[in-house]
Amino acid sequence: MEIVSPEKQFICHLDDVRLPYDALVGDEDGGLLQLFAGLNPERIMASAMGAGIGRLALGKATAYARDRQVFKTPIGAHQGLAHPLAAAKIELELARLMAQKAAWLYDEGDDMGAGEAANMAKYATAEAAIHCVDQAIQTHGGNGLTTEYGVGMLAGVVRLMRIAPVSREMILNFVAQHSLGLPKSY
């Protein structure tokens, strides 16, 4: 995998696997429902991960922007850098709110509400994290792509968040169909 992460990532293929009956997890013939029950917390967890990476990247960017001087001025004094960082901060805080809403609905046992909010939170935190990391790299200039500053290494993992554990397009399909009542598209 072309991403930097603390754990190793593998593709796992399962072909023609047969298991004994006592290996059954959950109820017989309930596999899909049981699978779906795990999707909302996974999406909420992925949202928390995106929000955390976004915060990390913004923290590094703002520290650097306060410290780094070019032509005797801290680069954070320039609106060309400050405004995109501020916009990323707003986007991130809004996305975190939706993640908290999804977690609250899930804890309340509202599976349908949590499903909608978890999808929206996953979408919003992924997009916010991508923007935070991209702007953090830009703020660091050439240092943004060095190993020492630990910003460039975040690019792969936030980009992954637009794809996994559910892709941006499948979230938009869900919202179009379930939140907006539009015809199913697939």
Ligand SMILES: Cc1cc2nc3c(=O)[nH]c(=O)nc-3n(C[C@H](O)[C@H](O)[C@H](O)COP(=O)(O)OP(=O)(O)OC[C@H]3O[C@@H](n4cnc5c(N)ncnc54)[C@H](O)[C@@H]3O)c2cc1C
């Ligand atoms: C590093 C990594 C870790 C992962 N970890 C996990 C994990 O822990 N658990 C897990 O369950 N999965 C995991 N995944 C898998 C991930 O959930 C899938 O890659 C993701 O859901 C997309 O499925 P796919 O790769 O089969 O793409 P495809 O389904 O082949 O889709 C390809 C593209 O077509 C788009 N597309 C497909 N169908 C439609 C449609 N109807 N309308 C519009 N666009 C469409 C998709 O959005 C995507 O952009 C991981 C993937 C990666 C890369």
